[in-house]
Amino acid sequence: MYAFDRIKYARLLEFSRSSRFWCRLWLDGLHQGTHFHWRLSPLSLVGLARTWRHFAGLNDWSYQRDAIIRMARRRLGTSAHSLPTPSSSEFIAWKSFFEHVLGAEDEIRTSVLRWHRSRIEESRLDAEGPDRLWIHLNDLAAALTLYGYSTDELFNRAKDYVIDASAHQSGTSQDRLLKYLDYFLSPERRTYVVWTSVVADTPWLSTTLRKRFSTLTLDAPWQIGGARPVRAYLRRDGQEVPVIISLVDGTHGVSQRHRFAALQELDALMSHAKPLGHLKLEARTYMVLSTSPAKAPWFYSRRPYAIPLLEGTKANADAKRLAGSAQQLFDDPVSVIDDAFQIFEHTGMKTFWNIVPPAYHRLLRRDLGFSILAYRRRLEGVYSKVPQDQIPQGAQLVADVAGIPDHVALLEMLCSKAPDEDPAFQHRLAEVVVWTHFQAGRTPQQMIYNTVHEFADLLTIARGFRNALHHSKLLTLDVYPIALYLAIGLLYAYSACTR
Numbered sequence: 001m002y003a004f005d006r007i008k009y010a011r012l013l014e015f016s017r018s019s020r021f022w023c024r025l026w027l028d029g030l031h032q033g034t035h036f037h038w039r040l041s042p043l044s045l046v047g048l049a050r051t052w053r054h055f056a057g058l059n060d061w062s063y064q065r066d067a068i069i070r071m072a073r074r075r076l077g078t079s080a081h082s083l084p085t086p087s088s089s090e091f092i093a094w095k096s097f098f099e100h101v102l103g104a105e106d107e108i109r110t111s112v113l114r115w116h117r118s119r120i121e122e123s124r125l126d127a128e129g130p131d132r133l134w135i136h137l138n139d140l141a142a143a144l145t146l147y148g149y150s151t152d153e154l155f156n157r158a159k160d161y162v163i164d165a166s167a168h169q170s171g172t173s174q175d176r177l178l179k180y181l182d183y184f185l186s187p188e189r190r191t192y193v194v195w196t197s198v199v200a201d202t203p204w205l206s207t208t209l210r211k212r213f214s215t216l217t218l219d220a221p222w223q224i225g226g227a228r229p230v231r232a233y234l235r236r237d238g239q240e241v242p243v244i245i246s247l248v249d250g251t252h253g254v255s256q257r258h259r260f261a262a263l264q265e266l267d268a269l270m271s272h273a274k275p276l277g278h279l280k281l282e283a284r285t286y287m288v289l290s291t292s293p294a295k296a297p298w299f300y301s302r303r304p305y306a307i308p309l310l311e312g313t314k315a316n317a318d319a320k321r322l323a324g325s326a327q328q329l330f331d332d333p334v335s336v337i338d339d340a341f342q343i344f345e346h347t348g349m350k351t352f353w354n355i356v357p358p359a360y361h362r363l364l365r366r367d368l369g370f371s372i373l374a375y376r377r378r379l380e381g382v383y384s385k386v387p388q389d390q391i392p393q394g395a396q397l398v399a400d401v402a403g404i405p406d407h408v409a410l411l412e413m414l415c416s417k418a419p420d421e422d423p424a425f426q427h428r429l430a431e432v433v434v435w436t437h438f439q440a441g442r443t444p445q446q447m448i449y450n451t452v453h454e455f456a457d458l459l460t461i462a463r464g465f466r467n468a469l470h471h472s473k474l475l476t477l478d479v480y481p482i483a484l485y486l487a488i489g490l491l492y493a494y495s496a497c498t499r
Contacts, residue, residue: 001038001371001428002031003378006386007165009395015173017420018125022116023162023177024424025137030155035371036309036492037364037451038428040151042481043461044142045079046105048072049098054479055464058471064464067457069094074444074454078135080115081108109143110185116140117181120174130427131446138449144184145481148253152300157183187251191290194258195221195234195245198266202277212273213242221245221286222293229258229265244281247290255285255300260477263331281331302330309491313498318343326491333487334475338466340490344497352497357456359496364452367496368432369407375425376401394421407433451489459493462486 002024004012012020029040043051048068055061055068072094076085084100086093101108115136119125125133144154161169162176169176204210214231217240224230224245233240244262248254259281266279286297309326313319325339344352380399383391397404397413404410411429419426436442437452447453465475465483475483 001034001375001425002027003375003382004163005165006382008159008163009382009392011163011165011173013392013421015177016123017423018123019120019174019177020420021130021423021427022120022125022133022137023158024422025134025427026141027155027158027163028424028428029137029141030151030158032152032155035368036489037368038371039485039488040141041138041449042142042145042485043071043449043458044139044146045072045075045083045101046108046146047142047482048075049101049105050146050479051461051464051482052095052098053102054473054476055468057473058464058468061464061467063460064467065091065094067460071454071457072097074448078132078139078445078448079108079111080136080139081111083108105146109147112136112139112143113181113185117178117185120177120181130423135445135448142481146478148250148257148477149184150253150256151481153252189249189251191247191249192254192287193222193224193245193290193293194248194254194285194287195243196259196262196285197234197282198231198242198244198279199282200242200277200279202275204276209275212276213269218245220293222288222290229261231265231269248287254287256480257477258287259285259302259331260480280328309488310495313495318346319494319498322491322494329487329491330484333480333483334465334469336487337462337483337490338469340487340494341463341466343494353456353459356459356493356497359499360455360493361452363496363499365432365435368428372407372425372429372432373401392418392421394418394425398422398425455489455493458486458489462490 012023015023026040028034028038041047048071052065052068055064058064069089076083081104083104084097086097119128128136141151141154145151158180160166162173162180164176171179198213204213210233214233216230216232217235218224218232219235221232221234221243224232224247226247229244229246231242231244234243234245235241244258244265246258246261248258250257262281266281270276270279284299284301286299288295288297310319310323313322322336322339322343325336329336344356376398379395380401383395383399388396391399394414394417397410397418404413407429411426411433414421414426414429437450442453451458461482465479465486469475
């Protein structure tokens with residue numbers, strides 16, 4: 001759960017209640033450290049259609065096909081874009097349906113953006129209700145991440161532009177939120193010079209070996225020509241550092257597209273230059289606009305992501321192996337998926353298909369409670385040295401961890417004394433307090449994007465990515481966000497199974 005500092009919290013209070021709710025759910029769902037259950041999912045109908053296409057070349061993907069159809073059925077009727085319902089349950093009908101979805105992807109993305117924009121502009125978000133708004137936020141996140149935006153890109157743009165703690169932007173809070181959505185409707189195309197250092201586990205002691213990587217040495221990365229990734233040595237602080245450099249043209253996803261192509265370049269190099277050892281990319285990627293290369297570059301960093309996903313796991317060889325694999329989560333999510341399944345199989349759990357989802361369910365409510373408590377303690381620290389009369393009422397109650405230790409009591413206090421200050425936090429808190437997910441009579445709409453109900457299907461689809469890897473079908477950029485999401489889910493699942 002994304003924890004604001006005092007300035008950002010104060011800026012958020014300038015929004016209307018409904019826009020505040022929208023912003024909090026959006027930022028929470030995109031934040032790198034949020035719990036998997038509260039993450040925004042890329043598995044919209046478009047995401048499912050892309051996954052279907054990715055698996056279609058496998059010899060046996062019947063389990064994945066059935067899981068995709070089940071998830072699609074839950075999503076039918078809630079899309080902002082009108083889509084035809086498959087005429088039957090037959091494979092050919094669903095194949096035709098997903099082909100139609102892929103053909104209409106641009107229109108679907110535009111419809112989703114306009115759905116959110118119109119309701120923010122007309123102050124109609126409250127009319128949708130929190131569950132339906134959550135569905136449409138997932139659709140929005142899927143539309144943008146599948147188009148190529150990274151979750152970090154979306155998160156940072158919302159944090160810096162919409163919340164605007166530095167007060168650099170003009171206009172009201174609603175104006176900033178509308179402009180945020182408008183950007184995705186007509187983004188500006190640019191060309192970027194992007195580069196990342198290469199790290200080897202074997203020292204290159206000879207000139208011959210160094211030349212196996214590249215014979216090109218540059219004083220500046222923008223000296224390259226052509227769009228494909230170029231291997232070179234970059235002179236930096238008296239050293240020649242091995243790098244991969246790309247020219248990337250587009251509006252978004254620049255570092256992600258560069259890293260994806262750079263990793264493919266490294267894989268190809270390792271296959272015929274084994275003496276170079278195992279090569280990987282440094283976590284930090286730099287970039288500049290090609291039109292102003294002399295300006296200081298900005299960077300994008302992929303930090304290790306094993307914690308808190310694996311918190312509470314037993315300290316054994318399997319846990320260490322998965323934690324090591326998770327360090328490469330953002331660059332190689334399918335390897336994380338593969339390692340997780342190998343470890344499940346290694347434990348001897350012959351029926352792990354029937355064990356993993358219940359283990360996830362068993363601890364989910366408690367883990368979400370811990371996430372809420374961690375957020376409360378963070379807020380407690382934020383306001384620890386602030387006079388009480390300067391702390392917003394809701395923040396006072398949430399930060400009073402010792403005075404109100406009980407979730408139920410906290411929810412009652414917030415509803416009575418500060419019902420509108422942070423409606424998203426109250427929504428999350430109410431989920432943990434009431435926990436209606438296993439009650440009978442849940443509607444399909446109440447199960448959409450809900451890991452309580454979809455985790456078994458997510459596990460099956462994750463297995464499909466593992467099967468594709470073992471049949472030499474490499475991950476492609478169009479399903480990368482889906483594989484990344486599923487890999488994060490499996491890290492949580494492994495943690496649950498070992499507790």
